Amino acid sequence: MSKTFFSLIAVCLALRVAGQSVPSADVQIKTAVLAAPSEKQAGAKVYGYTPDGTFGILRNGSNDFVCLADDPKKDEISASCYPATLDPFMERGRMLAKEGKNPKEIFDIREKEVKDGKLSMPKQSTTLYVLSGSKDNYDPATGALKNSYLRYVVYIPFATSESTGLPLKPDMPGMPWIMDPGTHRAHIMINPPKP
Known part of the structure; x- marks a missing residue:
């Protein structure tokens, strides 16, 4: 009986510790937005x-x-937001990752599905906002993040350097550039200089 009792206590403590590593829904929402x-x-x-x-x-x-x-399993705080028109693309990526596909497989599968008309991408430019910061600067009780960094990814499917006039890499800090040109995931990277 004592083994069972102590085993139950150990399981309860483990669950409590595991639960503490995930902030409350309210805090997650506050940080995400x-x-x-x-x-x-x-x-x-x-x-x-x-x-x-x-x-x-x-x-x-x-x-x-x-x-x-x-x-909460990652080493750095990272939240992102985007228009709902981009959600099918993002959700498909999450599903493929959950299935164990690696980044190249995810890219190739989504590329084929977009070209085949099975996966929709917005017809217009669509911006993904990515906020990041150090866990040392994050308060998991309140969701406050000090010294955060915000960068932008503007999806423009199948655009190229030639069609946008953007370089394939930035020539100076903060300069926009195009990544994955000519593909379903072509996007403008905008990384403002860090202070």
Whole structure:
């Protein structure tokens, strides 16, 4: 009986510790929406993590924006937001990653599916906002993140350096450049200089 009792205590403590590594839904939402433009934050749909680590919807949205909370298993804080028109592309990537596909396989599968018309990409330019920061500057009790960094990824499917006039790499800090040109995932990278 004592072995069973102590085993139950050990399991309860382990679950409690595991649960503490995932901030509350409210805190995850607060941190996730920091990546969005201010006028989109209050109504954005937010995906995040339950105490057992399951990824899912933390808050349904009332506008056209989607935000992803920080993955508590990663070493750096990172949240991102984007228009809902980009969600099928993002969701497909998450599904393929969950199936164990590596980044190249995910790229190739989505490229084929977009070309075959099975996966939709927005017809217009669509911006992904990515907020990052150090865990040392993050308060998991409040969701506050000091000294954060915001960068931008503007998806423009199948655009090229020639069609945009953008270089394939930045010539100076903060200069926009095009990545994955000519593919479904062609995008303008905008990395503002860090202070």
